[in-house]
Amino acid sequence: xxxxxxxxxxxxxxxxxxxxxxxEAARELVYRHLNPTPLHxxxxxxxxxxxxxxxKHENHHAVGAFKVRGGxxxxxTLSTHEREVGLYTxxxxxxxxxxxxxxxxxGAPVRVAVPEGANPAKTSAIQQLGAxxxxxxxxxxxxxxxxxxxxxxxxxxxxxxxxPKLIAGVGTYTLEIMESLPDADVIIVPVGAGSGAASASxxxxxxxxxxxxxxxxxxxxxxxxxxWKAGRLVTAEMETAAEGIxxxxxxxxxxxxxxxSKTGIxxxxxxxxxxxxxxxxxxxxxxxxxxxxxxxxxxAAAIRIRDQLAGAKVVLVLSGGNISMKKLREILExxx
Amino acid sequence: xxxxxxxxxxxxxxxxxxxxxxxEAARELVYRHLNPTPLHxxxxxxxxxxxxxxxKHENHHAVGAFKVRGGxxxxxTLSTHEREVGLYTxxxxxxxxxxxxxxxxxGAPVRVAVPEGANPAKTSAIQQLGAxxxxxxxxxxxxxxxxxxxxxxxxxxxxxxxxPKLIAGVGTYTLEIMESLPDADVIIVPVGAGSGAASASxxxxxxxxxxxxxxxxxxxxxxxxxxWKAGRLVTAEMETAAEGIxxxxxxxxxxxxxxxSKTGIxxxxxxxxxxxxxxxxxxxxxxxxxxxxxxxxxxAAAIRIRDQLAGAKVVLVLSGGNISMKKLREILExxx
Numbered sequence: 060x061x062x063x064x065x066x067x068x069x070x071x072x073x074x075x076x077x078x079x080x081x082x083e084a085a086r087e088l089v090y091r092h093l094n095p096t097p098l099h100x101x102x103x104x105x106x107x108x109x110x111x112x113x114x115k116h117e118n119h120h121a122v123g124a125f126k127v128r129g130g131x132x133x134x135x136t137l138s139t140h141e142r143e144v145g146l147y148t149x150x151x152x153x154x155x156x157x158x159x160x161x162x163x164x165x166g167a168p169v170r171v172a173v174p175e176g177a178n179p180a181k182t183s184a185i186q187q188l189g190a191x192x193x194x195x196x197x198x199x200x201x202x203x204x205x206x207x208x209x210x211x212x213x214x215x216x217x218x219x220x221x222x223p224k225l226i227a228g229v230g231t232y233t234l235e236i237m238e239s240l241p242d243a244d245v246i247i248v249p250v251g252a253g254s255g256a257a258s259a260s261x262x263x264x265x266x267x268x269x270x271x272x273x274x275x276x277x278x279x280x281x282x283x284x285x286x287w288k289a290g291r292l293v294t295a296e297m298e299t300a301a302e303g304i305x306x307x308x309x310x311x312x313x314x315x316x317x318x319x320s321k322t323g324i325x326x327x328x329x330x331x332x333x334x335x336x337x338x339x340x341x342x343x344x345x346x347x348x349x350x351x352x353x354x355x356x357x358x359a360a361a362i363r364i365r366d367q368l369a370g371a372k373v374v375l376v377l378s379g380g381n382i383s384m385k386k387l388r389e390i391l392e393x394x395x
Numbered sequence: 396x397x398x399x400x401x402x403x404x405x406x407x408x409x410x411x412x413x414x415x416x417x418x419e420a421a422r423e424l425v426y427r428h429l430n431p432t433p434l435h436x437x438x439x440x441x442x443x444x445x446x447x448x449x450x451k452h453e454n455h456h457a458v459g460a461f462k463v464r465g466g467x468x469x470x471x472t473l474s475t476h477e478r479e480v481g482l483y484t485x486x487x488x489x490x491x492x493x494x495x496x497x498x499x500x501x502g503a504p505v506r507v508a509v510p511e512g513a514n515p516a517k518t519s520a521i522q523q524l525g526a527x528x529x530x531x532x533x534x535x536x537x538x539x540x541x542x543x544x545x546x547x548x549x550x551x552x553x554x555x556x557x558x559p560k561l562i563a564g565v566g567t568y569t570l571e572i573m574e575s576l577p578d579a580d581v582i583i584v585p586v587g588a589g590s591g592a593a594s595a596s597x598x599x600x601x602x603x604x605x606x607x608x609x610x611x612x613x614x615x616x617x618x619x620x621x622x623w624k625a626g627r628l629v630t631a632e633m634e635t636a637a638e639g640i641x642x643x644x645x646x647x648x649x650x651x652x653x654x655x656s657k658t659g660i661x662x663x664x665x666x667x668x669x670x671x672x673x674x675x676x677x678x679x680x681x682x683x684x685x686x687x688x689x690x691x692x693x694x695a696a697a698i699r700i701r702d703q704l705a706g707a708k709v710v711l712v713l714s715g716g717n718i719s720m721k722k723l724r725e726i727l728e729x730x731x
Contacts, residue, residue, distance in 0.1 A: 094433055097430055097455060097457070099457035100457065101457065102523050103519075103523050116455070118683070119433060119452070119455050121433070121435035121436065121437065123682075123683050180683075183439075187438050187439050343685070343720070343723070344720060346459075347454070347459050347516070347685045347716040347717060347718065348685070349679070349683045349684070349685060380683040381683060382683065384679070384680060384727070387679070387727065388727050388728075391720070391723065391724050391727060392724075
């Protein structure tokens with residue numbers, strides 16, 4: 060299904076996929092450091108989406124986003140050498156926090172390359188976790204390229220955004236969803252590098268092949284949507300304000316998982332910038348939870364496709380809440 | 396220690412106290428409907444308070460505040476007659492949600508009297524839970540008086556804000572704190588009707604007599620602070636913007652628990668309106684959690700007494716997040 064990639068900085072390790080058994084195996088380490096997050100039903104959101112709205116609160120982690128589950132799982136696999144020499148990664152923010160958290164657990168130095176103008180709430184959180192933030196590159200993919208080269212020149216380990224250990228750790232939130240709500244009909248999940256959506260689809264469809272998994276990107280950053288439609292890796296423009304889903308170049312392994320005929324996603328929705336701002340505003344109004352724009356994408360998509368959701372039990376993955384204060388003010392002032 | 400009360404509308408049942416065994420017994424029913432909430436450490440908040448800051452996230456309940464634990468516990472004690480005739484209560488908001496939740500669990504009609512100008516986020520949430528909101532009285536205590544009379548005239552059960560079953564249910568959050576952080580040094584907790592502070596003190600000091608429990612009220616609503624100092628029930632003005640701790644007339648049973656020589660609180664701090672707004676703003680900046688002003692009171696107090704907290708493990712009870720959108724905008728615009 061996938062054609063060969065022109066993505067020259069794709070590390071070999073990322074070509075490997077993550078299996079359901081990998082996700083199950085991740086639980087032990089993940090729950091040594093993190094608690095399960097709640098899945099709450101909100102009747103007033105249900106009125107907006109046509110079906111019953113259940114929100115998976117990945118914003119309730121201490122570091123405010125789902126990615127930390129991956130870092131914790133990865134931390135258990137680091138060699139003594141890797142812990143000493145340290146880790147390199149690149150991130151728009153939440154992935155960087157996840158790897159910083161992993162470094163903190165095992166005492167490994169961590170350097171995170173972030174694009175110029177990165178969300179200060181996220182870069183500051185990375186630093187609070189003891190990692191170093193390096194501003195390199197105009198966008199995430201340029202930061203990624205820089206971090207890979209720097210790691211190689213120092214003999215340090217580079218952690219890509221979709222390392223299989225990260226996908227497996229992240230997949231634990233979908234195990235929690237399926238335990239809390241075994242008869243869920245639909246899961247809607249935002250796509251950045253794809254670890255959340257790929258694992259959500261793998262895990263939920265392994266447990267219940269009839270569940271529908273719907274991925275979401277921004278109309279202004281549709282690279283993975285286009286790749287999924289085309290069945291091959293396609294790059295696209297990347298102009299969304301939602302940095303958590305601002306992907307210009309898809310990752311091969313998560314894209315392949317999303318495209319899997321059995322455990323891949325069922326549909327893919329694009330939402331406008333206006334819809335993202337409106338959804339973040341609605342989360343505050345109806346639940347008093349702060350969602351970053353990427354985190355609000357699943358609610359934005361559910362509102363857009365509400366005609367398809369009548370009577371369904373719909374899980375909205377609120378993937379993270381690490382928004383900048385500036386953007387939070389814009390959301391509160393947003394005229395609906 | 397307590398002198399006789401002049402509080403003519405104090406129901407007899409509220410003169411009873413809640414014991415540690417009552418709190419332990421509440422767990423079973425509470426966890427049938429609710430999950431434990433996280434206790435997260437935030438290094439960047441620690442810098443503000445001098446000690447290590449651990450936040451107890453009672454805002455993470457689906458209904459956004461700790462009181463729901465009490466309602467769930469109470470729901471198990473309702474007779475068939477009470478379920479049929481229904482329940483009356485009065486509330487500034489969060490207690491009303493708690494009783495509405497109890498009514499929903501057992502299918503009992505609930506009427507909640509709220510003061511004129513009550514927080515619309517809270518009144519709307521009460522209605523979402525299927526209860527009726529009745530605007531009666533200029534403040535909470537007038538609403539309370541109305542609800543008691545209405546209940547009596549209809550032969551319905553009136554649920555006071557500090558019914559022992561409510562205190563016992565609420566006390567489960569402190570059991571969780573003591574399990575997560577057995578070596579906590581200080582717990583700081585806001586005081587409204589007193590069920591949170593009274594149970595926090597009872598539970599934590601029964602488990603560890605050396606822990607320090609510090610209660611907080613607003614300078615502009617100091618009735619319980621004055622009563623605690625005087626050792627008898629004293630009323631006071633009530634002009635704070637933090638409706639969750641806006642108490643004019645203390646409740647006898649929780650006041651008596653706060654004054655207990657063994658399991659009562661160790662200290663009582665008053666904070667200004669400015670300090671409450673600033674603390675709510677800091678919660679958003681540092682944790683992306685929305686706290687209502689009452690919920691932010693423990694952080695406000697910790698900042699005020701930071702000289703006493705050096706090196707201590709300090710639990711800040713973030714009791715609720717149900718703030719109005721208007722006040723949330725004020726907090727974000729608040730000039731620090």
